[in-house]
Amino acid sequence: MCKARDTLPSTQISNPVTETKTTTHTFSIFHFLFMAAVLETLTVPRASAFPAASSSPIVSSARRSFVNLSKSKGFKIQSVSVSGSVSLRSKLGRRGSRIVCQAQEAVQVLPVTDATWQSLVLESDLPVMVEFWAPWCGPCRMIHPVIDELAKEYTGKLTCYKVNTDESPTIASRYGIRSIPTVIIFKDGEKKDAVIGAVPKSTLSTCIEKFF
Numbered sequence: 001m002c003k004a005r006d007t008l009p010s011t012q013i014s015n016p017v018t019e020t021k022t023t024t025h026t027f028s029i030f031h032f033l034f035m036a037a038v039l040e041t042l043t044v045p046r047a048s049a050f051p052a053a054s055s056s057p058i059v060s061s062a063r064r065s066f067v068n069l070s071k072s073k074g075f076k077i078q079s080v081s082v083s084g085s086v087s088l089r090s091k092l093g094r095r096g097s098r099i100v101c102q103a104q105e106a107v108q109v110l111p112v113t114d115a116t117w118q119s120l121v122l123e124s125d126l127p128v129m130v131e132f133w134a135p136w137c138g139p140c141r142m143i144h145p146v147i148d149e150l151a152k153e154y155t156g157k158l159t160c161y162k163v164n165t166d167e168s169p170t171i172a173s174r175y176g177i178r179s180i181p182t183v184i185i186f187k188d189g190e191k192k193d194a195v196i197g198a199v200p201k202s203t204l205s206t207c208i209e210k211f212f
Contacts (some may be wrong), residue, residue: 135164149201150205150208
């Protein structure tokens with residue numbers, strides 16, 4: 001009986017120091033777990049917010065290569081593009097100059113009418129060759145290229161014009177034009193020579209040379 005009494009208090013009476021330590025240890029564990037959970041929830045969004053920087057080595061290497069390329073070869077690329085544009089402009093400029101030269105070399109035989117006949121033909125300082133023609137005339141179309149070539153060859157020495165006899169019949173009747181094409185050469189306001197028909201270029205050249 002005495003032993004029973006001695007053991008009863010020992011089992012029923014708890015140690016306050018041990019309970020305090022157990023409670024403190026349990027609270028520390030829960031606090032650690034809680035802080036770990038909080039830290040995990042905070043770090044996960046930060047990691048997911050930048051997926052390319054942490055999980056994509058290909059993208060980062062591409063970015064590095066792009067940065068290196070822009071730093072090391074940016075001026076080379078720019079110089080190549082500038083030289084290419086300059087060469088292109090020079091080609092276009094040369095091509096444009098050729099076009100301008102061709103346009104300047106091509107001499108257009110202008111028409112003359114009743115209103116301009118006096119100033120362009122009779123008062124001209126240079127000899128003038130006038131072709132009388134009509135749109136319905138087939139031989140006239142054959143001699144047109146010959147007149148154009150002669151106008152080009154004698155630029156600065158001879159002036160060439162065309163008279164449409166349907167539009168300017170007064171001029172045609174004044175100089176007795178009965179058939180077309182007819183080419184008349186004027187010098188100092190006077191009629192010097194006349195050639196009728198679609199003659200060769202050499203025939204007209206011979207007539208022109210007589211007045212130089």
